[in-house]
Amino acid sequence: MTPADLSQAVQAAVSSAVEAGELAVTVPEHVAVDRPKNRDHGDYATNVALQLAKAAGKPPRAVAEVLAERLRGITGVAKVDIAGPGFLNITLDTATAGALARTIVEAGEAYGRNEALQGLKINLEFVSANPTGPIHIGGVRWAAVGDSLARVLRASGADVTTEYYLNDAGVQITKFAASLQAAANGREVPEGGYVGEYIVDIAKAITDVVPGLLDRSEDEQLQVFRTEGLKLMVAEIQRSMDEFGTHFDVWFSEKSLHDSGAVEQATTRLREQGHVFEQDGAVFLRTTDFGDDKDRVLIKADGDTTYFAADAAYYLSKRDRGTEVALYMLGADHHGYVNRLKAIAACAGDDMNHNIEVKIGQFVKMLRDGEEVRMSKRAGNIITIDDVVEWIGVDAARYTLARSSTDSTITLDINVLTSQTNENPVYYVQYAHTRMCGVARKAAELGVDKGTAEQFKPELLATTWENDILGALGEFPRVLATAGELREPHRVARYLEDLAGTYHRLYENCMFLPKGDEEMTDTHRARLWLVEATRTVMANGLTLLGVSAPERM
């Protein structure tokens, strides 16, 4: 029995109590059934009596009494206690709890999937760093979190398109091109330009590919450096993302919005919605109608379109392509954009509380020798995605960056990253998985296995450690659903750490295989089912984080 099953059963109990006239309340849509931290509180606990007490006009414990009697009648429920202010503590019979192992093994990779977001078309945009340099540590965080979030959302049934917005138009690209040109000609990088080894490398790559380039006019050179530089830089970013295991379904070009006329059309479309006005020769969008602190310019007095106009066109493009929810992941330095982006949606006639979501993530702070490393492109001390991968590898990097809430700034110690990588909890989790694989290998050596489903006797999974891990395994689908609904993939990582610890304790206390000349027993077989179930969940969880589930370490 899964927690979801039990929740429904409790809900049904409330229903039947209402029908019998024992409770005068409306049946709640969802009944919370929790795995209590304290073992003495049973396998599962529900606060439903506390929630309904006021509406029922009875003390919580009296409501609990009514429900307890009905819950005791549910098949698989061994015991129901009323505790504290009115909690209902439910204990399952061992066979019912243990049967979950078989359910999981049979579901395999599908276990954990749920339909919380079934059919929802989500466009998830993340990283979107300017193609004027390598991805730095902040961008790496969004790559890890965003890619994992995409996987989590899909596991909840959402139809997700991942997207990288390439700011390949505008003055930053011109500065980038000018920097390349300067480097190729051995000149100083212009004011506000880009510096760094990569500039020199790319410049050289371009002059290698385009012979005689430096003999052409300055203007011609600049054009070549712009197009070729952009091409190479984007390819470089794509390579980094690819190596990082982060996949984007769409690489969306800002320039294409301008070239196709989509930016002008966006202004027209917004004007038709009645939120566009002109003032001082410029064209504005009245975003203040929807919570922005000032109206935003779409077309400047000199006739040029703004970056904001492209943002509007881009949003409309996402919607035109069938997106129901446009989900943006932005860094903390862009939080000021939230209101104006949401206002775009509202001005377009959309629901700004549903069709657009903006998730703001805090920065990554780097520490070296106990001191904060202030990164600046000019000083050339940027920590790039390739640096991090080189130090600790993709698995550890992704895990480290994805295991924390994006609401909190995280601090990474470079000394730790480059040396004592054992401090990374990912190894604790992965090691648990290798131990499960080790059990399977050992079983094969001994020539034994878990047997058929018919031979599986779930009632033999009776120790406290087995009960603990069954409880943890049952939580996986709801952890996933919550992570998807809240857009918080770090919950998956935390869950896996908890599961790994629970497994390590089981491993210490329960033998899965016969030792010496002992016989293989039904208990061994039942435990092999449990180990396989745990391995399945661990592997499924690691996959959601884009982290490998190794058989050996």
Add this chain to the structure above:
RNA sequence: GCGCUCAUAGCUCAACGGAUAGAGCACUUGACUACGGAUCAAGAGGUUGCAGGUUCGAAUCCUGCUGAGCGCACCA
């Protein structure tokens, strides 16, 4: 000045409004002639920044204060 986010163990971080606030690392002490010890057990470590409020119940929600990061362009 206005706004967004944050403040939890020595450090890095968790905790859909639930019961005694949890892990990892670091520290102390133990555990392998059994499935891989990258493990486990025990100990120590907290006024959840401060003060009020909401309620059966607050780290969580509301208000104020303090402190930190970031943002407030006809820039991109």
